[in-house]
Amino acid sequence: MSTEADDRALGDALARMSFEVMSRLTQLAAEEGMSLTQLRVLGVLRDRRPRMAELAKGLGLDRSSVTGLIDRAQSRGLVERVPEEGDGRVVRVALTAEGVLAAQRMTARMAELLADVVAPLPAATRASLRAGLEQAFASRG
Amino acid sequence: MSTEADDRALGDALARMSFEVMSRLTQLAAEEGMSLTQLRVLGVLRDRRPRMAELAKGLGLDRSSVTGLIDRAQSRGLVERVPEEGDGRVVRVALTAEGVLAAQRMTARMAELLADVVAPLPAATRASLRAGLEQAFASRG
DNA sequence: TATTGTTATACTCTATAACTATA
DNA sequence: TATAGTTATAGAGTATAACAATA
Numbered sequence: 557m558s559t560e561a562d563d564r565a566l567g568d569a570l571a572r573m574s575f576e577v578m579s580r581l582t583q584l585a586a587e588e589g590m591s592l593t594q595l596r597v598l599g600v601l602r603d604r605r606p607r608m609a610e611l612a613k614g615l616g617l618d619r620s621s622v623t624g625l626i627d628r629a630q631s632r633g634l635v636e637r638v639p640e641e642g643d644g645r646v647v648r649v650a651l652t653a654e655g656v657l658a659a660q661r662m663t664a665r666m667a668e669l670l671a672d673v674v675a676p677l678p679a680a681t682r683a684s685l686r687a688g689l690e691q692a693f694a695s696r697g
Numbered sequence: 698m699s700t701e702a703d704d705r706a707l708g709d710a711l712a713r714m715s716f717e718v719m720s721r722l723t724q725l726a727a728e729e730g731m732s733l734t735q736l737r738v739l740g741v742l743r744d745r746r747p748r749m750a751e752l753a754k755g756l757g758l759d760r761s762s763v764t765g766l767i768d769r770a771q772s773r774g775l776v777e778r779v780p781e782e783g784d785g786r787v788v789r790v791a792l793t794a795e796g797v798l799a800a801q802r803m804t805a806r807m808a809e810l811l812a813d814v815v816a817p818l819p820a821a822t823r824a825s826l827r828a829g830l831e832q833a834f835a836s837r838g
Numbered sequence: 839t840a841t842t843g844t845t846a847t848a849c850t851c852t853a854t855a856a857c858t859a860t861a
Numbered sequence: 862t863a864t865a866g867t868t869a870t871a872g873a874g875t876a877t878a879a880c881a882a883t884a
Contacts (some may be wrong), residue, residue, distance in 0.1 A: 566827040572830075591875095593851070620855095624867095670708035682829075688823075691818055759875070760843065761844070761845080766873090
């Protein structure tokens with residue numbers, strides 16, 4: 557039986573966990589002199605090469621915000637702007653070689669940090685947590 | 698058996714979920730013309746009346762950042778600064794009557810929004826997810 | 839001297855509105 | 862005209878360093 561109190565307890569637990577995870581990710585990004593948003597950009601670009609507008613949508617930001625974001629990432633040599641052939645208005649964003657390395661580094665560290673977050677749990681609980689999360693967030697990236 | 702691949706899958710699922718939750722909470726805060734950080738402040742103050750330094754530590758921010766944060770919340774009439782008797786250096790932060798109402802409003806909406814996030818899951822999965830999260834994040838606030 | 843909080847400063851992130859170039 | 866991206870501008874959030882008041 558699912559009561560309102562249960563729902564609230566679940567919501568509170570979700571919120572607490574999310575703040576903890578965000579805190580870890582922010583810290584990880586900071587270690588590379590980066591913001592959480594820059595970390596997200598690297599994550600998105602690992603396996604995509606989106607237009608500016610697509611990137612903005614994926615991050616839930618205005619296009620104008622992404623302009624500055626990519627300006628700064630580009631200054632650091634992490635990404636490049638690639639003009640689209642066939643439509644002179646379009647700009648695609650891609651990781652540079654250096655950006656690929658940074659993304660790999662962050663991905664590895666991220667797995668560590670987040671595994672650490674749930675390490676105190678017994679293995680069985682970790683397994684059911686993973687199963688639950690994967691069902692709920694499989695393809696919403 | 699817990700493998701590295703399992704850990705990574707769990708980490709990825711955690712990160713995806715956290716971004717989804719943060720996105721919802723940011724949206725909720727925005728509906729009240731507030732930032733995610735202001736929402737967190739309200740959440741902390743629901744049942745506490747911390748010193749500036751304690752609040753900073755709880756939020757993981759520098760004291761100087763919290764000065765501006767509380768300045769803005771105070772301008773909106775949500776919080777007040779209360780001088781500490783016995784130690785003229787200390788300032789405590791407390792919700793105003795209006796702040797209490799805002800916090801209650803947000804708490805209710807938050808439960809809705811986050812319940813909505815996990816609504817697609819079968820009840821049994823929700824229950825085990827909640828159990829796992831509560832074990833892991835019971836008192837880390 | 840040490841602690842608490844604020845101020846000064848600078849940078850990142852973000853949005854809105856106006857603009858340019860291309861279609 | 863419509864679309865893609867940028868620029869101009871402004872405000873929030875954040876940190877570091879220096880400061881004032883109090884202990």
